[in-house]
Amino acid sequence: MAEDLLKDFNPFDIFDTEAARLDRYFSGLDEAGWRRPSRCEGWSVRDVLAHLAGEELYNHACLDGTVHDLMAQVADVGVTGFNDFNEWCVRERGDLPVEDVLAEWRTKNGETRERMRALGRDALLDTMAGPYPVGLQTFHYDSEYATHADDVGAPVSDHEIDDRTLWRVAVGRFVLAEQDAKVQVEQTADEMWTAVDGVTAALSYPEFVEATVGRLPASHEVDPRVVSALRCLA
Known part of the structure; x- marks a missing residue:
């Protein structure tokens, strides 16, 4: 679940x-x-x-x-x-x-x-x-x-960063599933693999978080279809 x-x-x-x-x-x-x-x-x-x-x-x-x-x-x-x-x-x-x-x-x-x-x-x-x-x-x-x-x-200390990123990845994955988003997401040991409409992209954990909250920079090279599909929390 x-x-x-x-x-x-x-x-x-x-x-x-x-x-x-x-x-x-x-x-x-x-x-x-x-x-x-x-x-x-x-x-x-x-x-x-x-x-x-x-x-x-x-x-x-x-x-x-x-x-x-x-x-x-x-x-x-x-x-x-x-x-x-x-x-x-x-x-x-x-x-x-x-x-x-x-x-x-x-x-x-x-x-x-x-x-x-x-x-x-x-x-x-x-x-x-x-x-x-x-x-x-x-x-x-x-x-x-x-x-x-x-x-x-607002500052985030070095010892907080990893745990903070992990819970944010989990929340993003949960909300995508909750919304039945038409994007496939798989979490590996060090990145997030995503696919939508035959287009795939590998994002770091922080990049995935930024995508889910609509903060991934426009200059980022991820296909816009993936960016749009991942946005679920903003």
Whole structure:
């Protein structure tokens, strides 16, 4: 089963680790650091923080069983779909002091992590896609937080890199299977072999991770059909 790919990893511990990484990084920024462009097209580092803070509205709605109520509320101000929601979250916090946005994210995310851990991996969570296991949803959050940490340049120590890459490879493989993506993926000792529409490509583990989250550089030589097929987490 696809979920077996994740059985050796604790999603709640990973969530705590990636949230702490972002918190440390955000806490040390000056004004120039906040204004610096991130890897998210059109977003500064400050915008990434605003996105994460605003996203807690959705995370808490999932925990409270009020997702459809939240979507109805934001629809009243013209927000439809996740892209609109993300941009709205950033706009809503554009005029707030960055210290307030950081405090909002730190508090709300801390509550999210605590409540999800308390529920446990097998409990069900209300989401836009319907009931979904808490543990699997947490893995999705893990991937997003790791991706945004990389987007803003939050440091990753040498002793973390290998384990961090391995869980991200596992999450990417799981989500591809969950989505029934039309791409064949095989993991070897040192690379990921992929195939789609008769086109094959061998990627390093980090390259595979970057492809699954839509961060593989456009200059990369992997066939665009493979790149498109692997993108599943962003």
